[in-house]
Amino acid sequence: MSDQSCVYIKKEWDIVAARQMGRDIATQVGFKTVDQARIATAISELARNIYLYAGAGKICFEAIETVQKKGITIKATDEGPGISDLAQVMEDGYSTSGGLGAGLPGVKRLMDEFDIISKSGEGTTIESTKWLR
Amino acid sequence: MEKILKDVVLDNSDEIVRMWIEQVKKNQGGAFYQSLSDEALENTNREFANAIFEGIQKGKIAKTPLDEFAEKLINLGWPLTYLTDGMQVFRRSVVKFIIHKWEDLDFSEADNYFELGDDYFPWVLEKVDEWVDPLVNELVSEYSGSWENIVSLQRMALQELSAPLIPVMDNITIMPLIGTIDTERAKMVMESLLDGVIKHNAEVVLIDITGVPVVDTMVAHHIIQAAEAVRLIGSRCILVGIRPEIAQTIVNLGIDLGKFPTKSSLRKGFQTALELTNREIVEDTNREEEIENLIESLDRSEEE
Numbered sequence: 001m002s003d004q005s006c007v008y009i010k011k012e013w014d015i016v017a018a019r020q021m022g023r024d025i026a027t028q029v030g031f032k033t034v035d036q037a038r039i040a041t042a043i044s045e046l047a048r049n050i051y052l053y054a055g056a057g058k059i060c061f062e063a064i065e066t067v068q069k070k071g072i073t074i075k076a077t078d079e080g081p082g083i084s085d086l087a088q089v090m091e092d093g094y095s096t097s098g099g100l101g102a103g104l105p106g107v108k109r110l111m112d113e114f115d116i117i118s119k120s121g122e123g124t125t126i127e128s129t130k131w132l133r
Numbered sequence: 134m135e136k137i138l139k140d141v142v143l144d145n146s147d148e149i150v151r152m153w154i155e156q157v158k159k160n161q162g163g164a165f166y167q168s169l170s171d172e173a174l175e176n177t178n179r180e181f182a183n184a185i186f187e188g189i190q191k192g193k194i195a196k197t198p199l200d201e202f203a204e205k206l207i208n209l210g211w212p213l214t215y216l217t218d219g220m221q222v223f224r225r226s227v228v229k230f231i232i233h234k235w236e237d238l239d240f241s242e243a244d245n246y247f248e249l250g251d252d253y254f255p256w257v258l259e260k261v262d263e264w265v266d267p268l269v270n271e272l273v274s275e276y277s278g279s280w281e282n283i284v285s286l287q288r289m290a291l292q293e294l295s296a297p298l299i300p301v302m303d304n305i306t307i308m309p310l311i312g313t314i315d316t317e318r319a320k321m322v323m324e325s326l327l328d329g330v331i332k333h334n335a336e337v338v339l340i341d342i343t344g345v346p347v348v349d350t351m352v353a354h355h356i357i358q359a360a361e362a363v364r365l366i367g368s369r370c371i372l373v374g375i376r377p378e379i380a381q382t383i384v385n386l387g388i389d390l391g392k393f394p395t396k397s398s399l400r401k402g403f404q405t406a407l408e409l410t411n412r413e414i415v416e417d418t419n420r421e422e423e424i425e426n427l428i429e430s431l432d433r434s435e436e437e
């Protein structure tokens with residue numbers, strides 16, 4: 001993934017920049033309004049989690065354009081505290097910050113593929129793809 | 134001794150200004166200066182020089198004409214470097230002038246006369262710095278103060294725009310939200326909403342999110358909390374302007390907005406608000422007829 005399609009998340013307004021870049025790439029790939037909104041919202045959730053729980057990290061994008069399939073992959077990486085119980089954070093309503101706890105399960109529903117790798121004390125990587133239909 | 138030195142400088146201000154202007158012009162070649170007419174630059178330079186001299190004469194006591202001059206330039210958008218550059222050149226010109234004149238200066242009459250010998254140069258520098266430094270500080274603080282002022286005014290303007298409340302009629306108020314909602318703004322929405330509901334005695338508040346680009350769980354959470362708070366003080370919230378794609382993402386996120394009414398458009402929301410406050414819109418057909426009759430009678434009178 002080239003570094004050019006990455007946004008570093010340090011301040012709250014970086015979330016907006018990440019959303020904007022993701023939306024631009026999604027538009028180029030050919031996504032229509034509703035999916036653009038889904039993708040932008042998923043980016044917003046992942047970027048905000050980085051900002052809130054890891055302090056800093058980055059969001060990278062990859063446009064997938066092969067003959068058979070088109071889509072966009074969002075990759076959120078941080079070196080924050082990590083998540084010890086992955087099953088728990090994927091439950092609707094689980095939040096350690098008094099939030100709605102709908103972010104991660106929501107991203108999974110907004111997108112088509114969702115992978116999360118995390119190790120306590122080492123950080124979290126989430127990769128999620130939406131296919132163009 | 135110092136007074137004699139100062140008097141010499143003040144008495145020869147014309148000569149020093151001439152030296153100063155000659156030097157200062159050499160630094161004024163940039164794009165900004167090229168956009169000005171020679172005459173405007175010349176006049177400003179002269180005004181600057183006069184303000185400096187007046188500042189030196191008055192010392193550090195009161196507000197000097199330099200403040201006014203700086204304020205004027207800031208408003209006209211002149212760069213800070215014009216002022217700092219000018220002061221540097223001024224310092225150099227004065228020192229140069231004094232050194233040049235040194236042989237002619239007679240300090241023997243001074244009250245606190247002391248022998249300087251060949252080591253007079255550091256003393257001259259020190260005295261000139263004592264006149265010029267306060268002026269430089271004054272200019273810089275005037276300049277940065279103006280900027281801080283502008284920034285804080287703009288921040289205030291932005292805050293007022295970020296969560297506006299419009300009391301459209303008795304008991305019905307609208308809060309149109311346009312643009313990204315971050316945590317700070319979300320807090321303002323809450324405050325403004327509660328203040329406004331009380332101030333305008335609103336029974337129903339319509340929150341219009343047509344202009345909000347992304348509604349994620351954070352934004353939804355804040356809206357839910359605000360609506361809940363409004364309910365606690367005895368009023369009601371209706372969420373309006375939910376675009377189809379936003380409705381979809383809210384459903385995907387699994388957010389339950391069931392606790393308070395939502396409407397796709399402001400128009401529909403307003404209708405609901407009217408119903409909730411026991412009102413309805415009645416078209417006044419009688420009046421239309423009246424007007425039609427009036428127009429007809431005008432037509433007829435023309436024919437006659």
Ligand SMILES: Nc1ncnc2c1ncn2[C@@H]1O[C@H](COP(=O)(O)OP(=O)(O)O)[C@@H](O)[C@H]1O
Pocket residue numbers: 045049050053054078080081082083089094095096097098099100101102103104105124350
């Ligand atoms: N990048 C991350 N690093 C560490 N913990 C995380 C990260 N992302 C999410 N979490 C944890 O998962 C929980 C659930 O996240 P989420 O579903 O987005 O809901 P919310 O952000 O509303 O709490 C968070 O409260 C937090 O404890």
Ligand SMILES: [Mg+2]
Pocket residue numbers: 045048049099103104350
């Ligand atoms: Mg979250």
